[in-house]
Amino acid sequence: MICKNDSPKDLILPIVDGEYDYDVALRDSYGEVIPLSNEGRQIKNKSVPRRRYTILKPGEEMIEEINLDHLFTLSGGGEYQVIAGRLFFQENDRSTDSDYAPVKAISNQMTIRVHEIR
Secondary structure, X not given: XXXXXXXXXXXXXXXXXXXXXXXXXXXXXXXXEOOOXXXXXXXXXXXXXOOOEEEEOOOOEEEOOOOHHHHOOOOOOEEEEEEEEXXXXXXXXXXXXXXXXXXXXXXXXXXXXXXXXX
16 A cells, blocks of 8 residues: 555554554455455454554655455455555644544555465
8 A cells, every 4th residue: 555645734644554554445346345354353353552653744655565365365366346544643723632633544446356276
C-alpha cells in the first residue's frame, strides 16, 4: 500500500504493522465478501499498544506491506477486489479538547489475481 498525504496538513499515523493497521475488505469475482481466516481474526483481535507514530508531511508518501494471505484463506485461484482503509490523525480546525481529530482514509479499489497452486 502506498499511503500519500494529499492534504495541506501533517498526518499522524500510528504504526504497528500493515495487517493490523489496515481494515481490508476482500470480495471474490461474484462480489461475495471473503471472511477473515482464523489467523486474520487473531491479528485483528489482538490488543496492541500504540506507542509508535510517524508524521507524513503534505505531499509525502509511505509504503506499507499487507500480506493478504495472513488475513484471508486464498486457496482457490481467481480474481479478487480489495479495498483497504486505515485510521490516522489530522490537526483539528475546531476548538475542542483535542488538537487532533481521527480520520479514516480509504484506498481505491484494487483487483488482484490469485493463481491456484496444485
